[in-house]
Amino acid sequence: MTTATTGSTAAGRDGGSPGSASAGGAGVGDAVAVAVTDVPSTQVTATPGRRAAGRRNRGRNLLLALWLPVVLLVGWWFLSANSTSPYFPPLQVILQSVWDEWVIGDAKTQLWPSLRHLALGFIGGSLLGVLGGALLWRLPVLRKGTNPIVYFLYVLPAPALLPAMIALFGLGEARQVALIAFGATWPALLNTLDGMRGIDQVKFDTARAMKFSSLRTVTAVVLPGASPQIAAGLRASLQVSIILMVVSEMIAASEGIGYFILYAQTVFAIVTMWSGIVVLSVLGTLLNYLFVFAEHRLLGWYHGSRAVGTDKA
Amino acid sequence: MQVFATYTRAAVVPLVTLALVLASWQAVTVSGLFRPDQFPTMTATLQALGTALGTEALWSAVGATLQGWAIGLLLATVLAVVIGSALAANDVAFRSAASVIELFKAIPAIAILPLVILVLGSTLDMKVFLVAFGAFWPLVIQVVYGVRSIDPTVRDTARVLGVGGVRRFLTVTIPSASPYMATGLRIASASALILSVVAELVGGAEGIGRAILFARNAGVTSYPTMYAYILVSGLLGIVLTGAFFLVEKRAMHWHESQRNAKDNELGAR
Amino acid sequence: MTQTLGAHAAGATPAGPPVLDVAGLRKVFNVGRPDERMAIDDVTFDVVKGEFVCIVGPSGAGKTTLLRCISGLSAPTRGTVQFEGTALTEVPDQLGVVFQDYGRSLFPWFTNGSNIALPLKARGVGREERTKRVNEVLTEVGLGHVEKQYPWQLSGGMQQRVAIARTLSYKPDLLLMDEPFASVDAQTRFDLEDLILEVREEAGITVVLVTHDIDEAIYLSDRIVVLSGSPSKVREIVTVPLGRDRDQVATRSSEEFLELRRHLLSLVMPH
Ligand SMILES: Nc1ncnc2c1ncn2[C@@H]1O[C@H](COP(=O)(O)OP(=O)(O)OP(=O)(O)O)[C@@H](O)[C@H]1O
Ligand SMILES: [Mg+2]
Numbered sequence: 001m002t003t004a005t006t007g008s009t010a011a012g013r014d015g016g017s018p019g020s021a022s023a024g025g026a027g028v029g030d031a032v033a034v035a036v037t038d039v040p041s042t043q044v045t046a047t048p049g050r051r052a053a054g055r056r057n058r059g060r061n062l063l064l065a066l067w068l069p070v071v072l073l074v075g076w077w078f079l080s081a082n083s084t085s086p087y088f089p090p091l092q093v094i095l096q097s098v099w100d101e102w103v104i105g106d107a108k109t110q111l112w113p114s115l116r117h118l119a120l121g122f123i124g125g126s127l128l129g130v131l132g133g134a135l136l137w138r139l140p141v142l143r144k145g146t147n148p149i150v151y152f153l154y155v156l157p158a159p160a161l162l163p164a165m166i167a168l169f170g171l172g173e174a175r176q177v178a179l180i181a182f183g184a185t186w187p188a189l190l191n192t193l194d195g196m197r198g199i200d201q202v203k204f205d206t207a208r209a210m211k212f213s214s215l216r217t218v219t220a221v222v223l224p225g226a227s228p229q230i231a232a233g234l235r236a237s238l239q240v241s242i243i244l245m246v247v248s249e250m251i252a253a254s255e256g257i258g259y260f261i262l263y264a265q266t267v268f269a270i271v272t273m274w275s276g277i278v279v280l281s282v283l284g285t286l287l288n289y290l291f292v293f294a295e296h297r298l299l300g301w302y303h304g305s306r307a308v309g310t311d312k313a
Numbered sequence: 314m315q316v317f318a319t320y321t322r323a324a325v326v327p328l329v330t331l332a333l334v335l336a337s338w339q340a341v342t343v344s345g346l347f348r349p350d351q352f353p354t355m356t357a358t359l360q361a362l363g364t365a366l367g368t369e370a371l372w373s374a375v376g377a378t379l380q381g382w383a384i385g386l387l388l389a390t391v392l393a394v395v396i397g398s399a400l401a402a403n404d405v406a407f408r409s410a411a412s413v414i415e416l417f418k419a420i421p422a423i424a425i426l427p428l429v430i431l432v433l434g435s436t437l438d439m440k441v442f443l444v445a446f447g448a449f450w451p452l453v454i455q456v457v458y459g460v461r462s463i464d465p466t467v468r469d470t471a472r473v474l475g476v477g478g479v480r481r482f483l484t485v486t487i488p489s490a491s492p493y494m495a496t497g498l499r500i501a502s503a504s505a506l507i508l509s510v511v512a513e514l515v516g517g518a519e520g521i522g523r524a525i526l527f528a529r530n531a532g533v534t535s536y537p538t539m540y541a542y543i544l545v546s547g548l549l550g551i552v553l554t555g556a557f558f559l560v561e562k563r564a565m566h567w568h569e570s571q572r573n574a575k576d577n578e579l580g581a582r
Numbered sequence: 583m584t585q586t587l588g589a590h591a592a593g594a595t596p597a598g599p600p601v602l603d604v605a606g607l608r609k610v611f612n613v614g615r616p617d618e619r620m621a622i623d624d625v626t627f628d629v630v631k632g633e634f635v636c637i638v639g640p641s642g643a644g645k646t647t648l649l650r651c652i653s654g655l656s657a658p659t660r661g662t663v664q665f666e667g668t669a670l671t672e673v674p675d676q677l678g679v680v681f682q683d684y685g686r687s688l689f690p691w692f693t694n695g696s697n698i699a700l701p702l703k704a705r706g707v708g709r710e711e712r713t714k715r716v717n718e719v720l721t722e723v724g725l726g727h728v729e730k731q732y733p734w735q736l737s738g739g740m741q742q743r744v745a746i747a748r749t750l751s752y753k754p755d756l757l758l759m760d761e762p763f764a765s766v767d768a769q770t771r772f773d774l775e776d777l778i779l780e781v782r783e784e785a786g787i788t789v790v791l792v793t794h795d796i797d798e799a800i801y802l803s804d805r806i807v808v809l810s811g812s813p814s815k816v817r818e819i820v821t822v823p824l825g826r827d828r829d830q831v832a833t834r835s836s837e838e839f840l841e842l843r844r845h846l847l848s849l850v851m852p853h
Contacts, residue, residue, distance in 0.1 A: 151551070152547050155551050158507065160510050160543050164539065164540060167536065246421065246424070262427050270431070274428075277425060289419065
């Protein structure tokens with residue numbers, strides 16, 4: 001069968017399994033594979049002309065990828081230049097404020113508590129999730145028993161728990177971290193479980209035949225086999241974590257970037273609010289790309305094996 | 314015998330765990346490990362849930378959340394299908410837009426929430442906008458990749474059969490891309506629910522999120538109600554994912570994954 | 583055996599204006615790019631009404647490419663293709679194509695009935711007429727009531743029958759087939775070969791069929807276009823004087839058949 005068919009199978013395969021938040025990754029990956037292998041190459045050896053063409057192609061693709069963002073930014077700059085709308089100040093003013101408040105000024109101190117909570121909550125929750133997922137994988141009875149509860153906690157919109165978290169842990173850091181960790185746990189857990197269950201039985205038989213120790217089986221078979229899906233789960237966890245970090249700062253905190261933005265909004269400091277929005281967007285985007293970058297470094301073998309070099313999804 | 318035993322265990326084990334969880338909830342609260350202003354007892358919460366289920370307030374809150382979720386998701390889906398298919402039809406357009414879409418997808422939707430609240434107020438519009446914004450980007454990406462992944466044989470077949478225009482789009486393009494779209498919708502639906510609740514919590518739009526916050530602000534006596542509302546929001550999540558699962562199963566019954574799923578079900582028994 | 587360019591099987595086909603006229607066709611992929619590749623060099627032949635023409639050639643010769651050019655799915659780099667007297671720009675309404683890969687050309691999201699009715703719908707045929715026609719063609723290809731089932735619930739041979747039925751549903755003047763029987767078992771293959779001969783006899787349809795299999799080509803055709811290896815040219819156009827009545831056992835073991843077979847083999851074998 002063709003790559004295209006495999007692609008759609010992967011995209012739709014997760015069916016009803018609750019851990020299917022990850023399926024997007026798989027679908028997108030396959031789609032890119034299709035796009036990349038579109039042109040059948042008859043020659044394997046790269047002639048000089050071919051290599052130059054490859055360079056030209058890459059240059060063209062880079063140009064195609066960059067022109068629209070640039071045009072949009074420039075368009076925003078000029079269209080907003082004479083804006084008198086209180087809600088949409090000129091981009092120049094916003095960027096000036098980003099510079100004044102975040103680069104020179106001390107608004108950046110708002111970032112550290114946010115990032116600290118995010119890091120602690122995300123890492124804690126992910127670890128819990130991965131370990132929990134592995135545990136459930138090993139213990140089918142526990143898995144069957146906890147299935148409805150795990151599923152409930154997974155589909156529960158995590159921000160709804162914020163008021164309860166305030167009641168449980170008060171207004172301090174513990175609550176911030178606990179909420180983020182809670183939200184980060186379930187996507188990681190279900191994807192770990194799914195990933196480990198999806199490992200081909202033949203691989204385990206091979207490990208047995210080669211007399212691997214159980215530790216070696218884990219490091220050589222289980223983790224690599226499940227890692228693509230674990231990574232997809234962690235990415236979903238990261239996205240939930242960022243939302244939870246901001247929400248809890250907006251509702252019940254006196255520091256952090258979420259607090260900064262919402263406070264600026266309530267006192268009608270629109271430009272300051274915009275500067276916070278810009279910084280938060282950049283921060284979120286950077287974290288996402290950082291994650292994807294790390295994933296590609298760690299899972300290069302996986303993406304290589306599917307001929308996905310350009311997947312940024 | 315074997316079969317019977319398997320069935321019984323399949324039904325009993327989750328029930329036993331559920332009972333265990335509820336019992337330990339009661340234990341940690343009654344024993345005083347948690348104070349009532351932290352964590353009400355299980356019985357009080359379930360009682361509050363029972364009462365709440367009979368109130369107008371709960372159902373209108375649930376209705377408002379569902380409304381934001383549904384309209385926002387519908388809007389995002391329509392836009393994503395139209396824009397995504399148009400982008401997928403042209404290589405230059407696709408490559409140009411891909412970076413922008415990826416960028417917007419990486420921006421946490423919640424970043425723009427204060428601005429949206431400012432412009433639209435604590436309204437349904439505000440909620441719908443936030444939901445649609447958050448759901449649109451992952452959806453449009455899936456639509457683009459789905460449409461681009463159409464089997465060339467399928468496309469050629471449509472052409473030689475003389476099926477073109479809107480008919481081709483509806484009978485060939487959309488079904489071909491639907492596995493990708495289903496994945497995108499599944500992700501978008503979950504984040505739409507989260508964003509609805511956020512818009513209610515932070516933006517004060519009517520809905521289950523705001524009801525939870527109000528119950529907390531009403532003081533310790535209404536804490537069981539707050540926890541009952543939280544349970545309701547989880548049940549809402551279950552209902553929505555369950556409904557989605559059923560719809561997908563029906564709409565995608567022809568797809569290999571669903572066919573295999575059916576085989577597996579039979580095989581597993 | 584002589585080269586009979588332009589002449590037609592004596593007695594087998596009534597001479598008339600060509601349904602299909604391919605002249606000086608060349609197809610080059612990726613023109614002007616470093617991976618430029620000529621798939622077809624120069625191909626000329628024509629097909630008259632009611633004729634059955636097979637195209638044979640070694641793998642990679644450009645047979646599929648040729649068929650795609652003939653059907654209007656892709657544009658030739660040079661030369662012309664005329665269908666019923668007019669140059670091709672799009673896929674003509676009165677043309678049917680059956681692809682090799684039935685598994686991918688039948689739409690799995692539609693029932694067999696809807697698959698067959700789809701081209702009728704596109705041509706604005708009313709609902710009642712559609713149902714009637716679906717039943718007709720299903721009978722014609724020897725399938726019972728499978729219109730409510732899905733293609734993937736049928737065997738490979740049955741799926742290919744549905745694909746053929748779908749193409750016949752709108753009564754095309756010319757039927758193009760790209761190795762239609764390559765992925766079915768031998769018995770089914772014989773059945774389908776006879777089916778297509780029957781259909782051609784009853785519907786008076788003109789058929790161009792691409793195949794790897796020389797025996798199949800002789801068994802089916804009035805004329806055979808033999809292509810050289812890539813980039814392909816017409817090596818020879820062979821007339822098959824076997825008459826209209828063919829029988830899997832008798833025809834295939836006849837002296838003329840074996841003689842033709844020897845000749846064709848010598849043409850396609852590398853020298
Ligand atoms: N879209 C394309 N782009 C570039 N080259 C192509 C394309 N399609 C076909 N080719 C090349 O043209 C040549 C002829 O291909 P084609 O598929 O027509 O051969 P064929 O005779 O049908 O082969 P087979 O008998 O294996 O089906 C091949 O070398 C192939 O690599
Ligand atoms: Mg071919």
